[in-house]
Amino acid sequence: NAGVTQTPKFQVLKTGQSMTLQCAQDMNHEYMSWYRQDPGMGLRLIHYSVGAGITDQGEVPNGYNVSRSTTEDFPLRLLSAAPSQTSVYFCATEGLGRGGYTFGSGTRLTVV
Amino acid sequence: KNEVEQSPQNLTAQEGEFITINCSYSVGISALHWLQQHPGGGIVSLFMLSSGKKKHGRLIATINIQEKHSSLHITASHPRDSAVYICAVTGNQFYFGTGTSLTVIP
Numbered sequence: 001n002a003g004v005t006q007t008p009k010f011q012v013l014k015t016g017q018s019m020t021l022q023c024a025q026d027m028n029h030e031y032m033s034w035y036r037q038d039p040g041m042g043l044r045l046i047h048y049s050v051g052a053g054i055t056d057q058g059e060v061p062n063g064y065n066v067s068r069s070t071t072e073d074f075p076l077r078l079l080s081a082a083p084s085q086t087s088v089y090f091c092a093t094e095g096l097g098r099g100g101y102t103f104g105s106g107t108r109l110t111v112v
Numbered sequence: 113k114n115e116v117e118q119s120p121q122n123l124t125a126q127e128g129e130f131i132t133i134n135c136s137y138s139v140g141i142s143a144l145h146w147l148q149q150h151p152g153g154g155i156v157s158l159f160m161l162s163s164g165k166k167k168h169g170r171l172i173a174t175i176n177i178q179e180k181h182s183s184l185h186i187t188a189s190h191p192r193d194s195a196v197y198i199c200a201v202t203g204n205q206f207y208f209g210t211g212t213s214l215t216v217i218p
Contacts, residue, residue, distance in 0.1 A: 033206065035208075040210065041210065042198065042208045042209060042210035042211060043198065043200070043208040044208070045205065045206050048206070058205065058206070059205070088153065090155060092155075100145055100147075100159065100160035101145060101147065101155075101157045101160075101200075102157065103147075103154070103155040103156070103157070105153070105154055106153050106154065106155075108153075
């Protein structure tokens with residue numbers, strides 16, 4: 001039982017490049033979300049989804065796109081990376097009231 | 113304005129001490145979560161609670177809904193408890209505190 005699998009663990013991008021951070025879960029959790037963690041600011045919600053076909057914006061959605069075509073997968077896309085997107089990204093799932101969050105291991109992204 | 117405030121921001125304790133970390137929130141919530149982030153970066157959910165008190169090993173979490181306050185207690189602290197402890201609430205949105213960095217010295 002893998003839980004939440006987040007890839008890649010590390011990535012360096014040049015300004016303007018695009019990439020997709022992958023998040024997959026095998027717990028059949030309805031809720032999936034993406035956060036960024038910056039020093040002194042705590043975790044901030046980027047986008048979230050309460051089920052397949054449903055996505056919504058969080059606190060800091062600009063510069064990021066998401067889709068939820070299946071229950072298992074919730075990829076985060078950076079269409080044109082900017083240095084301000086240098087951060088650590090976490091994917092998390094929750095079984096909507098059945099238990100706490102389960103986090104992926106994080107992606108450390110550097111945009112140069 | 114932070115919807116979730118934690119105190120203290122940093123805490124150093126001697127091994128064996130009783131530790132309390134506090135969390136206050138200003139929004140209506142359906143649940144409060146305590147998370148633990150180790151130096152390696154991984155985040156683990158410790159508790160989810162909406163009322164009363166929960167206990168897991170040496171960790172105890174309490175919540176007072178009327179006062180919008182929660183506490184995380186660690187009894188008989190150990191160096192392996194050294195981590196950042198994050199309070200998060202589930203309401204209309206999901207809000208996180210900035211974390212309490214705990215160092216337990218042998």
